[in-house]
Every structure is written in C-alpha cells, then in structure tokens.
Amino acid sequence: MLKASSLFYATAIALVIALISSSLILFAYFNKLRLTDYNVSERTLINSTSGLSLLLSKQNIIQLNQQKFIDLYNEGNDTVLLKRKSWGSFEVIVSKAFSARSSSNQIALIGSGMPSEKKAIYLADQDKPLSLCGKTVIKGDCYLPKSGVKRAYIEGQSFSGNQLVEGTIKESSKNLPPLNNELIEKIKSIILKQMGENDSIIDMDKQQKLNDSIINSFGNNTIYLLSKENIIFSNQVYQGNIIIISDKEIDISNNCNLQDVLVMAPVIEVEDDFEGSLQLFATDSISISKNCKLNYPSALSLIRTTKSHNNMDIFIGEGTEIFGDVFAYEENLSPQKQIKINIEKNVKITGQVYSSGIVDLKGFVYGSVTCSTFLLSTPSSVYENHLLDATIDVTKLPEKYVGINLTETEQAKKIIKWIY
C-alpha cells in the first residue's frame, strides 16, 4: 500500500529549497567579503605606491633620515608611514600603508638618473691638450681644455683610429664641477659613525671569532659591525642593512658573500675573483685585485679626511668588472697631496668615474670620466694628459642607468632596485 503523506514530501522539498537558498546566501556573503578584502588590500597597495611617489618627487615633507606618518588626502583614511634613510652614496626609501586588515610595505634603493646631456669626458683646463695614442676610442660629447685634443706617438704607438673624438667637443673650465655637497655629507656621516638612536652595534672582533653570518632586512634598524683592528672577511655572508667599519684595514676574500652592505675603513683590499654588490668607502686607499666582479649597484669612494695619507688612490686590477660609480675626492688639491684612480688593462667600468685629481686609464669606461688630469704611467715614463689603448664610451651606458648624483646638478630620483 502506497502512503500519500504529502506533508512529509512537502517538508522534504522545503528542506532542499532551504539548503539551496542558504548556500546561495553563504556564497553571496563570502563573495562580498572577498571583494571587500580585495578592495582594502588594493587601496593599501595604491597608498604605499603613492607614498613612494611622494618620496621620489621633489618634496620638502620628509627630510633625509626622518620618518613621518602622512595622511595622503587629508580624509583620515589613507595614512602612510614614510621614511628616508641615507645608504652610503644612495638612499633607502620605505613606504608603509596599513588598514585594519591589510598592510603594504615597499622598500627601495634609490639613486639619481643620468643628466640628459651625456658627456664622455670632462677634463679640467690646465693648459695641456688631451693626447691620444694607440687604439684609444672616445665616444660621446667631451669637455676638453682650450688646447683641445691631438694625436700623439708614445711607446712606439701612434693613434690608430679615424676620428679622435666621436662627439662634440666643448671647452672645459679650470675647475671641475664640484662634487655634490649632500653626497659628501652622507659619506662623512659614515666616516664619523653617526648612528641612529635605535641602531644596533656589534663588536666585529667577537663576531669574527663566531665566524657567523648576518642577513638584516632594510625594514629593521641598521646593524653596525665595528672594530678598532683589521677585519678579514672569509667564508662569511653579510647581506642587507649592515654597515661594517674598521679603524685600520678591511680585507675581503673571494669566498665571502657581501650584498648591499656598506664597508668603511682607511684601507680596503679586495682579493682576486671576488664577486658581490657593495659600497666601499676609504680615507686612504682602495685596492681591487684581478678579475673581481662588483655587481650593480656598487660604488667605490675615496674621500680625504684630516687623518688621510698624502697620496691616496683607488687601484682596480686587470680583468675586473664594475657596474657602478667610482669617485675620489678632496677639497683642496695641492702638489704635496695627490689623489688618483688607477684603472688597469681590461678593466670594464659601467658607470661614472670622478676624480678631483688624477685618472690613469688603461681599460674601458662605458660611461663618463671627470678628472683634473689623465696620467699615463708606462715602464719607461709618465705622460700627462695622455691616453693609450683606453676606451671611454658613454653611448654604451644603459639608457635607464641610475647612479650617484656626483655633481650639484639636480637629477630626478629613480629606483635602483627593490630591497627586502
């Protein structure tokens, strides 16, 4: 016998409809929740990007080594934490936007874009022409002394090219364009060990005994590794927000891994075949041995202090490649005090070279060279304002190259790379 019981069937159907309806409600609810989350995280991301744009613009709101909360649109909903911090010759900017359920933190290493007028050489006018010999190649506009450029014959080699300078020649002045004052102040602050209130200090001598490695995010406070004695890096990894300072000498071997760190000492020596990306600051000398590779963005900086020796130099050994800028600076040049950048054969520098004194160039510079004098040292003699088998080619400098703002000209700030 079949049972009719329509109420039972009706209840069963109602239950099914109720289940479908409730799953629809849940679907709509979660969909809305997800969309709200997306909107919130999207807004924080846009706000932190806007914060970065603010820091990259010409602004007076956030000064160097300062951090501030800014309400971007004065509506109370778009607050970001903005921070500018000097990082050697460059700058680190931090933009953090947050809401109740989401946050976005962007950290970038920034530098200066290259001026629109790309010059290959700026040679101060000391009433001596620039003489070219051998397979020397100069491509790009040049600022040269009034006496200009000429062919010369030395060491049994005369100039073998068709054109002395492949670019426009303009007259230089007696003095070089002065080095950017802000840059000098930044470097002095490292030399004088000016630390932030919350920065950490580690005794490097104890650290060396532990033979430990450190990786520090730029979101954290800076770690200073200080030593009054020589520091020898070997089989160690130091990456990120770390400044290493010795009062005597720092030796870097090729089996250590240094990325993005600052290294400061009166004398710095880098062993053959080292590879890394770092900024070196010295007050007496920097010596880079053969076949090293300093990746972008690296910087070699030599700056005179009251404790510096009379003769200061940066030596770059054969076969070394540097992607970054090299500069040696002293305020008051005198015959007793010399400052020199020595670039050996087969060295490739992609970036800017600036020396307020002498440059001895035997390798390749894909970028610009600014100096008071070129000095060519050969086994038999020393020649002033001579170049032999050297290449200076500004056309090979990448269009989007971002480096150090070496001179006072105002350049747009640009992102070098994103850091963690």
Place this chain on the structure above:
Amino acid sequence: MDLLNKKIRASTLLETIVALMLVMMCFSIGMMIYVNVINSDNNRQKLHVHLLLKGIAFKTKTDNSYLDESIESEMLSIKKKVIKYKDTENLNMLTLKAYDKQGKLLEEYKELLIGD
C-alpha cells in the same frame, strides 16, 4: 486487477493545503534570495569599474597625460582630475570618479603620480 483493488491512503484536504503553502513559501523565499544574490552581483560591476579606473590611472602614468578629462561610455561617466600635490614640485594627485547614468557615484580612485 490486483492493482486496482489496492487501497491507497489519501491525504486530508488540510494536509494538502498546508503542504502546498509550505512548498510555495519556501519556493518564494528561495526566489527572493536568488534574486538578491543576482542583484548583489553589482559587486562584480564595482570590481569592473575599479579595474577600469586602475587602467585609466596606469595609462595616465605611461602617457604622461596629466589633463582633466571626461570619459563617457554606454554605462558610465568617468571624470578625471589632476591637481598639483601640496608642498611638492613635480607630484600630481590624480582623482578618478565613476558615475552611473543616474549620476550615482560608483567608485572613486586616488593616486599620487610623479609628473614632469
């Protein structure tokens, strides 16, 4: 013949009416929910508008076109406004507002962009 002789227990009229009412009620509530869910799909429209505004902001950046303009489409009217940001030299504040045909504000997008 056996089948015809079988006794079938019928439901009472009241039981049938209650069942019918119950099913109809559930069905109508279900339909209401369904319509609501479908209508709440304006979330999708909001998302669409947001992505559209984001695209316009990106184009403003890449084309360096920092001029006020109105963009009309079948469903939307978008107003673009660019003003100089306070205490800066080369920073612009971009505001994009999307309205529907009834003039109701659907979405607002703000971003700071570096100009020339």
